[in-house]
Amino acid sequence: MAQKILVTGGTGYIGSHTAVELIEAGYEVVIIDNLSNSNIEVLDGIEAITGVRPVFFKGDCNNIEDLRRLFTENPGIEGIINFAASKAVGESVQKPLLYYRNNLATLINLLDLMPGFGVKGIVFSSSCTVYGEPDKNPIDETAPIKPATSPYGNTKQISEEIITDYIASGAPVKSIILRYFNPIGAHPSGKIGELPIGVPGNLVPYMTQAAAGIRPMLTVFGDDYNTPDGSCIRDYIDVVDLAKAHVIAMRRMLDRNDTDAIEIFNLGTGCGVSVLELIAAFKKATGVDIPYKIGPRRAGDIEKIWADPKKANEVLGWKAKVPIDRTMKNAWQWQCSLPK
């Protein structure tokens, strides 16, 4: 019988791509989402790609009674992937309590209910934001955690500590913490992708909207950094590559009894790409120009960070594979499928 996995935030950007990969790997997927940052039509996309419509439960992970009802109505859930969170860095500075409540209460509720409902493990979405500005790149999992620069970043640090402390207390659960670098792109089918609400804060949705004429111009936030072309450097990881890592992590966590109760992995490509290089890669892949101008630095930005993904490569046997031009094509195909 297929193992049943709960995907919280499963109609969101990374959650929907992961639901597809889980279904294609033979798992039964149950999604809970409160649709605060996604919409129900995403289920049509998942079904169009996989031929399977996952069970959907509209509910709030902050509400422990919603979760209790979900676990009761869907017995036999073995693992959880916890994507449900608020994720806008700027908004978190304006509304810190919303972020602390949503991101931390969700995790605490899930952990609390896991033993009673026989759930063995939880994969948690963390972020390279926990490293702050690295002392050296590429950065591996042993690097120090730096003070968070936003309430959002702090929720990721605290969440990692909550999981660690809970497992250290002897709770009968396992966890794999995945520190994502910069997820971008869309499913190659063009049927699911990122759906930013309002003005995008992240680079790639802004780029594709500028290329589509929805925004007049992309602003590159600073060209006076200490980098070869002066713009910031990140490790952009294709969302499907990222999604596949979750399937591998889930399999490892649930099916093996020789692994540590808690493990942490960087998920990145190992390559640093600047903002200006990414704009050029988009043009090369799609033939479409992105109108842009150079603007001032954005407060709080990291100058350069990219992953040392060796641990994930060796221990998980996972490696980012999708080339950047394919990722750019997929992002553009997705943008073109959206209403203007």
Ligand code: NAD
């Ligand atoms: P997203 O906003 O697209 O998806 C999150 C989903 O969770 C949304 O569908 C939203 O409606 C839902 N949700 C939020 N709060 C909820 C709640 N209380 N109950 C039920 N559903 C709730 O975001 P994403 O980009 O897919 O990110 C997924 C996870 O990965 C988040 O935890 C995020 O912090 C983390 N992450 C994202 C990035 C990134 O750049 N996208 C980078 C690092 C880490």
Ligand code: UFG
């Ligand atoms: N950028 C621009 N113009 C824009 C938007 C972004 O030049 O309009 C630049 C930024 O200055 C930065 C780079 O593009 O140099 C990437 O910016 P993003 O906002 O796309 O991504 P960040 O690296 O700032 O942060 C993202 C998520 C965080 C997450 C982090 C690490 O927003 O939630 O990646 O995973 F923590």
